[in-house]
Amino acid sequence: MRRNAPALVAVAVAALFFALLPFGLSDYHRGLAASVAVYLIAILGLNVLTGYTGQISIGHGAFMAIGGYTTAIMSHYHNTNLILTLPLAFVITFGCGVLVGLPALRLSGVYLALATFALAVSIPQLPLKFSKFTGGSAGISASKSVSNSWLYGVSWSTAAIAFLFTWLVLRGRTGRAFRAIRDSEVAATSSGVTLAIYKTLAFGVSAALAGVAGSLFVLATNGFAQPNEFSVTLSLKILVGAAVAGLGSLWGVLLGAAFIALLPTLSASAPLIGSAHGQDVVFGLFVIVVMILLPTGVAGLIPRLRRLRVKA
Amino acid sequence: MTALLELRDVHARYGPVNALHGVSLTVDEGEIVAVLGANGAGKTTTLRAISHTVHRDGEIRFAGNALRGGPEAVARLGVAHVPEGRGTFSELTVWENLRLGAYTRRGNLKDDFARVGSYFPWLEDRRHQQAGTLSGGEQQMLALARAFMQRPRLLMLDEPSLGLAPLLVTEVFRIVQELNENEGVTVLVVEQNAHIALQLAQTAYVLEVGRVALSGPSADLQQHESVRRSYLGY
Amino acid sequence: FGAHRATPGVTSTTITIGGTFPLTGVASLYKTIPAAEGAYFAYVNAHGGVNGRTINFKVLDDAYDPSKTVPLTQQLVEQDGIFADFGSLGTAPNLSIWSYLNQHKVPQVLIATGDSYWGFSAKKYPWTIGYQPDYPGEGKVYGKYIAANMPNAKIGVLYQNDAFGKNYFAGLRVGLGAKKSQIVSSQSYDPTQTSLVQQILALKAAGADTFAIFALPSQAITALVTATKVGWTPTTFLGNVSADPVFMKIAAQNGANVDGVISTSYLVDPTLASQANLPGVALAKSIISTYAPPLLPSLNAADANVVYGLGAAWTFVYALKKAGKNPTRAGLMKALKSMKNVKDPFLYPGITMNTSAKDNFPTEQEILVKWAGGATGDWAAFGKLYNNVR
Amino acid sequence: MVELARKLPLPQRRFPASPVLLLLAAACIFLTVESLRSTIFAQLTVAGVATGVVYGSLALALVLIYRATEVINFAQGEMAMAMVYVAYQLTLWGLAYWEAFFLTLAIAFVFGVVTQRVFIRPVQGRSVIAVVIVTVGLFILIDGLVEWKWSANQRFMQAPFGNKIYHLGNVPIARQDLGTIVITLISVSALWAFFRFTKLGLGMRAGALRPAAARLVGVRTNALLAVGWGLAAVLGAVAGLMTEPAEYVLQPTLMQPVLLYAFAAAVLGGLESPGGALVGGIALGIFLNLLPSHSWGFVTSALELPVAFAALLVVLLIKPTGLFGHRTVRKV
Amino acid sequence: MALLSLQNATLRFGGIVALDDVSLAVEPGTIAGLIGPNGAGKTTAFNVITRLYRLESGDVTFDGRSILRTPPSRIVRLGIARTFQNVELFPTMTVLENVLVGAHTTSLFEREANVRRSALETLDLVGIGNVAHLPAAGLPFGTMKRVEMARALVSKPRLLLLDEPAGGLNHEEVEELALFLRRLRDELKLSVLLVEHHMNLVMRVSDHVHVLNFGRTIASGPPAEVQRDPKVIEAYLGGELEGAA
Numbered sequence A: 001m002r003r004n005a006p007a008l009v010a011v012a013v014a015a016l017f018f019a020l021l022p023f024g025l026s027d028y029h030r031g032l033a034a035s036v037a038v039y040l041i042a043i044l045g046l047n048v049l050t051g052y053t054g055q056i057s058i059g060h061g062a063f064m065a066i067g068g069y070t071t072a073i074m075s076h077y078h079n080t081n082l083i084l085t086l087p088l089a090f091v092i093t094f095g096c097g098v099l100v101g102l103p104a105l106r107l108s109g110v111y112l113a114l115a116t117f118a119l120a121v122s123i124p125q126l127p128l129k130f131s132k133f134t135g136g137s138a139g140i141s142a143s144k145s146v147s148n149s150w151l152y153g154v155s156w157s158t159a160a161i162a163f164l165f166t167w168l169v170l171r172g173r174t175g176r177a178f179r180a181i182r183d184s185e186v187a188a189t190s191s192g193v194t195l196a197i198y199k200t201l202a203f204g205v206s207a208a209l210a211g212v213a214g215s216l217f218v219l220a221t222n223g224f225a226q227p228n229e230f231s232v233t234l235s236l237k238i239l240v241g242a243a244v245a246g247l248g249s250l251w252g253v254l255l256g257a258a259f260i261a262l263l264p265t266l267s268a269s270a271p272l273i274g275s276a277h278g279q280d281v282v283f284g285l286f287v288i289v290v291m292i293l294l295p296t297g298v299a300g301l302i303p304r305l306r307r308l309r310v311k312a
Numbered sequence B: 001m002t003a004l005l006e007l008r009d010v011h012a013r014y015g016p017v018n019a020l021h022g023v024s025l026t027v028d029e030g031e032i033v034a035v036l037g038a039n040g041a042g043k044t045t046t047l048r049a050i051s052h053t054v055h056r057d058g059e060i061r062f063a064g065n066a067l068r069g070g071p072e073a074v075a076r077l078g079v080a081h082v083p084e085g086r087g088t089f090s091e092l093t094v095w096e097n098l099r100l101g102a103y104t105r106r107g108n109l110k111d112d113f114a115r116v117g118s119y120f121p122w123l124e125d126r127r128h129q130q131a132g133t134l135s136g137g138e139q140q141m142l143a144l145a146r147a148f149m150q151r152p153r154l155l156m157l158d159e160p161s162l163g164l165a166p167l168l169v170t171e172v173f174r175i176v177q178e179l180n181e182n183e184g185v186t187v188l189v190v191e192q193n194a195h196i197a198l199q200l201a202q203t204a205y206v207l208e209v210g211r212v213a214l215s216g217p218s219a220d221l222q223q224h225e226s227v228r229r230s231y232l233g234y
Numbered sequence C: 001f002g003a004h005r006a007t008p009g010v011t012s013t014t015i016t017i018g019g020t021f022p023l024t025g026v027a028s029l030y031k032t033i034p035a036a037e038g039a040y041f042a043y044v045n046a047h048g049g050v051n052g053r054t055i056n057f058k059v060l061d062d063a064y065d066p067s068k069t070v071p072l073t074q075q076l077v078e079q080d081g082i083f084a085d086f087g088s089l090g091t092a093p094n095l096s097i098w099s100y101l102n103q104h105k106v107p108q109v110l111i112a113t114g115d116s117y118w119g120f121s122a123k124k125y126p127w128t129i130g131y132q133p134d135y136p137g138e139g140k141v142y143g144k145y146i147a148a149n150m151p152n153a154k155i156g157v158l159y160q161n162d163a164f165g166k167n168y169f170a171g172l173r174v175g176l177g178a179k180k181s182q183i184v185s186s187q188s189y190d191p192t193q194t195s196l197v198q199q200i201l202a203l204k205a206a207g208a209d210t211f212a213i214f215a216l217p218s219q220a221i222t223a224l225v226t227a228t229k230v231g232w233t234p235t236t237f238l239g240n241v242s243a244d245p246v247f248m249k250i251a252a253q254n255g256a257n258v259d260g261v262i263s264t265s266y267l268v269d270p271t272l273a274s275q276a277n278l279p280g281v282a283l284a285k286s287i288i289s290t291y292a293p294p295l296l297p298s299l300n301a302a303d304a305n306v307v308y309g310l311g312a313a314w315t316f317v318y319a320l321k322k323a324g325k326n327p328t329r330a331g332l333m334k335a336l337k338s339m340k341n342v343k344d345p346f347l348y349p350g351i352t353m354n355t356s357a358k359d360n361f362p363t364e365q366e367i368l369v370k371w372a373g374g375a376t377g378d379w380a381a382f383g384k385l386y387n388n389v390r
Numbered sequence D: 001m002v003e004l005a006r007k008l009p010l011p012q013r014r015f016p017a018s019p020v021l022l023l024l025a026a027a028c029i030f031l032t033v034e035s036l037r038s039t040i041f042a043q044l045t046v047a048g049v050a051t052g053v054v055y056g057s058l059a060l061a062l063v064l065i066y067r068a069t070e071v072i073n074f075a076q077g078e079m080a081m082a083m084v085y086v087a088y089q090l091t092l093w094g095l096a097y098w099e100a101f102f103l104t105l106a107i108a109f110v111f112g113v114v115t116q117r118v119f120i121r122p123v124q125g126r127s128v129i130a131v132v133i134v135t136v137g138l139f140i141l142i143d144g145l146v147e148w149k150w151s152a153n154q155r156f157m158q159a160p161f162g163n164k165i166y167h168l169g170n171v172p173i174a175r176q177d178l179g180t181i182v183i184t185l186i187s188v189s190a191l192w193a194f195f196r197f198t199k200l201g202l203g204m205r206a207g208a209l210r211p212a213a214a215r216l217v218g219v220r221t222n223a224l225l226a227v228g229w230g231l232a233a234v235l236g237a238v239a240g241l242m243t244e245p246a247e248y249v250l251q252p253t254l255m256q257p258v259l260l261y262a263f264a265a266a267v268l269g270g271l272e273s274p275g276g277a278l279v280g281g282i283a284l285g286i287f288l289n290l291l292p293s294h295s296w297g298f299v300t301s302a303l304e305l306p307v308a309f310a311a312l313l314v315v316l317l318i319k320p321t322g323l324f325g326h327r328t329v330r331k332v
Numbered sequence E: 001m002a003l004l005s006l007q008n009a010t011l012r013f014g015g016i017v018a019l020d021d022v023s024l025a026v027e028p029g030t031i032a033g034l035i036g037p038n039g040a041g042k043t044t045a046f047n048v049i050t051r052l053y054r055l056e057s058g059d060v061t062f063d064g065r066s067i068l069r070t071p072p073s074r075i076v077r078l079g080i081a082r083t084f085q086n087v088e089l090f091p092t093m094t095v096l097e098n099v100l101v102g103a104h105t106t107s108l109f110e111r112e113a114n115v116r117r118s119a120l121e122t123l124d125l126v127g128i129g130n131v132a133h134l135p136a137a138g139l140p141f142g143t144m145k146r147v148e149m150a151r152a153l154v155s156k157p158r159l160l161l162l163d164e165p166a167g168g169l170n171h172e173e174v175e176e177l178a179l180f181l182r183r184l185r186d187e188l189k190l191s192v193l194l195v196e197h198h199m200n201l202v203m204r205v206s207d208h209v210h211v212l213n214f215g216r217t218i219a220s221g222p223p224a225e226v227q228r229d230p231k232v233i234e235a236y237l238g239g240e241l242e243g244a245a
């Protein structure tokens, strides 16, 4: 318990900060801040899978798409309460994650990564095929759109719940089993950890979080779900965010999310090479530089700081 | 005799953790030197410091010159290091492992393949087996064979007897002795089987928590009280 | 008094407007549009502005990515306090901000997309209006032409598998009317496909002798080249989006037989000797060379996007003037929705703009053009003006 | 520097699993027979080979990087694209196509080496993901730089083998496609020989798998990595220059769809095998071309990618390391 | 009745016969030594018992029941725990966490605090309580072997499979290990199957010794007897007892 005290304090301070923050923000910035929460949830999800069980996924955009379309479709056809679509997306994408996780059991390393990549490329194509139901390339929109304040509140509350949920899942026996699988499948098996169960569980949880993030993502795009939004770029973005946050630790997710949510917007105004292309150049360079400077992500800084403190 | 390898006040650390607190030792050309020490005393780290696979400070001279550069540079000077954990390329075949042993050399390797084949005849039959699927002892032999392929000037062995059957322990040490006598290979060996190591070596060092606690001709050390108690058991 | 304090984006000396455009990324060839629009506004500002106010035009880059369009538009509306979202480009990006802008009653005007939603959904989205002829309308023009002039045509259609391609295709069928049974085969493609051989072979195998291409530029070029490669020589109709001379020339250089390809136009073409005396052409040349010299090569290469930008900006300024001394957002929309035979100098001679409370399609006529001259050729107009609404 | 080891006893690797070879042989026979029966089938097959070879050529570069670093380079396509722009610029400056071609290959080598030194080396050996992310960053960066320098407008670049079309019966075959096939075959053979016969190839593999152990036996892993990236950039440039005439337009997105299929081709072939990458590419090209007309109308253009990747997944589930990949066993 | 027994176990890898019709048994409450030259099939036997390898023919029974249908992750629940010859730790986790994973099967309904306490106790038992919070990577080889032992013990097994536990230990440390193994047998009533090349250790602690060569049993019996067996001396010991002096 005592060991967790600083962490608890940090969480409490963060919660207070984010509860008060919207009052100091313009509506536009509230929207931006909400998108940080959305990415945070997705990164949490990817971290469970890639950071804790070592299964690399470049396909989380696909689960976001499924979650996002769940929200848009439920609201569009059944006028479902938007908040209710979040748990629904959670359940549906959990199922999808498990379904993907089962065949993924046979694959590992780069092969798994590329298989998930295939998912990221393929899933956004499906609405085009079944365009009667999904609106095709023009997309489908929820029956109502939400204000930025609503979005802020819901996203950050969901993010807080997601964080707590992930923390609880990863804290004890289950989290250890995940990490054991990552480190040595043979030793984990011989210690009684059933790979099939824990790997698919990780896939499910991870996909479910991405799905919820996808729902919020669609709400943040004025309730508009559209194949383009869920392109491979989104999957890669989340992977970048997770790596910046630091895989295998939860404490960096906030900065990882802020990195991918805000940097493109910030770099858009960077007059670096005197034209609009500065945006890509700056973002690309930033991604590289951050990875070079923070090999273990922001979370990796914490032990380093702790060591500094011990020395001092 | 001239010193082939000289360590003077060598420190080494893993991140913030210091593992060597000033080790000095000398290996003469053509000599066999043994290093003993308890679990965690820094024997492995000493070898790593020489091949520069650990962060090190202090002076290390090889054949009169200061050792510089990374492990590959050290290997190219003629130092073969059979590391703890054997350094097997598990995903590659036995043959490829052996070929890599002679990576720094040019020219015909037929004789070398034949030579290691004569030491460990089973290697010939298993040349296409994935090295990682060999048994523990087989991998140990492969690691030694790989080092022999390099035709080194200085051979550094980290617990070569680990995992070897008794019969083979004797055999391996016989081979090492033969290389030493016939080809003048200098040997620095870390070994827990002090009995056989002290028989083989001319000089021995005992490490304790990152420092040299004892050193001298092996014959003398064999008589030393604490060595007998901790390492020889009589 | 107070009126212009109540209207966002309007001060006594300025009017701030903005839009999102793909300055980078896949669709960045359209970045000449906002540049030309900026040039036209600079020209207007240099000549006293509109009712004494200069126009301040903010251009943001959304790279054609709807998930970027949303925050950028919010930024324009809430940070920069624009009067209107003008000219934003792309169907998907505009769709993603459609409801937002309408909820906030921000005009989303003269947007650069040929989809027909903007015209048809005026009731639900009264703050939105397009500019160019819509895709179904253009498809209809081809259909009417074929029905009238090529009674025995066997038609093969290649279209992009999205709203853009399907809209065109639907228009074609309407234009063909009873003759739509002459469509012998239709093939769709996805932008991720790297080759169109299989589609072209299927059309050829179906016996088509008339080929309608409703594709984005890269794929249109591929289609033209591939058809020649597999030895197919139909009469080809090419959607206006991909009919820029640059693309035709690339196709020709790759070996495609492009002479005789038919497309449509609604803008003046400053590179044609036959149009050199039109007032719009002279104006375009002088504005671009004074206010945006970097665009000159584009203009001289018959880049229709430059003229398009000038035309859209002209229409905006026209409506702003109409909206009166103290323009309001509602006033702007009213002006845009009550155009009667308005002659935009940058439109092909004879084409006028007409709108009403019910009619939200400003540009309603098009002229057919035919390519001649291979890799160094150009379009030439032929025949009559076609109305694409009725 | 590249020492041929012919004098050494060569390892006689077991041939790729014979069921795979049987399957491929059966597929070839089927395709030939059907092609003789139907012209359109033949046309589709030939066109499929032509596109497939293009996928395969980029897949080769991926295979090289994978063998040298155990990592997938997401920027491979963009690096290739950038090199095509370099060649384009050289032709604009008046160089003849083939002069520009070979000069570009030289530039590509330097570009690859520098990229490795500046961007990859600092994260090399930290974690696979770190390297992957850096290549993602490179992707974005190169894209931005190319657009900045050349803009995203469609450009025309001369096709190296001209626009001539030959006819085999009723089947048109472009001279360009034949040229691409020849060049890609040369690349495959060169790469295969590099890994098979040279010490450098083995050292590269060892450095990728066990960097620490490789350095201990004297492999200059850092230098080899740089060489690996350089060579991959060269292969990529070749792939790019073969892709450009196949897509008819030069634009910054040139290689993006190709990269997707090249990934699939490389994985299908087993990621480690140059020949596998080419076979994978061609199989994919033919499969995609024949699919729509032989799927009872179900597979329309939107489903092509999902179906292709689903097929890939099926192959992986049956053979988790691709058609020609070797499963490495982990023993304890 | 034997706690564990292999009956006519056979397993081949390509041309290599790793186990050739091997039958052996471990009686409850005893230490059984399994020795043989390198590549004789000892580790393979462990891998067969823990179901990492699938037997071609023959049977493995534990407590009288065949375990050939038990999935590998359930083996430890039956009461069989093992260590690995080349050390298979979870390198990024701390020593304590490594041991906690070992408690996976026993900790489902336990309170975390209790599980931790028993893990720490086990670490103390094998004598490395002081490194509990260090990362497992970078420990000296001998210490890693002990972490593995603790990880196996914390699952409260009835049968412990040890693959060369004396690797990397000096004479003094081997002495401690011998005492420890006897304690496990006598105080905790554990059965042990011990693979080791350290003859001194094997002969002193084993109740029964089984010798393999090329996958085949060449001798089986009490240590003293096996030690004198000419076949064993020829194939394995080489005439003199190593380290016996």
Ligand SMILES: Nc1ncnc2c1ncn2[C@@H]1O[C@H](COP(=O)(O)OP(=O)(O)OP(=O)(O)O)[C@@H](O)[C@H]1O
Binding pocket: B014, B017, B018, B019, B037, B038, B039, B040, B041, B042, B043, B044, B045, B046, B084, E137, E138, E139, E140, E141, E142, E143, E168
């Ligand atoms: N990779 C590493 N990271 C951190 N600390 C390490 C690492 N390797 C060794 N150490 C520490 O350095 C010290 C010396 O270790 P070393 O491996 O040299 O001992 P040794 O004498 O070879 O022991 P053994 O007989 O067990 O092999 C030990 O305290 C060990 O914990």
Ligand SMILES: Nc1ncnc2c1ncn2[C@@H]1O[C@H](COP(=O)(O)OP(=O)(O)OP(=O)(O)O)[C@@H](O)[C@H]1O
Binding pocket: B133, B134, B135, B136, B137, B138, B163, D329, D331, E013, E016, E017, E018, E036, E037, E038, E039, E040, E041, E042, E043, E044, E045, E085
């Ligand atoms: N997965 C595998 N694939 C191929 N061969 C294997 C595999 N596992 C073991 N072998 C072979 O089976 C034989 C027995 O190996 P095993 O590891 O059981 O030996 P061991 O008795 O433990 O030897 P050591 O004392 O050296 O550890 C060896 O020749 C080894 O090469």
Ligand SMILES: [Mg+2]
Binding pocket: B043, B044, B045, B084, B158, E140, E141
């Ligand atoms: Mg050691």
Ligand SMILES: [Mg+2]
Binding pocket: B135, B136, B137, E042, E043, E044, E085
């Ligand atoms: Mg063994």
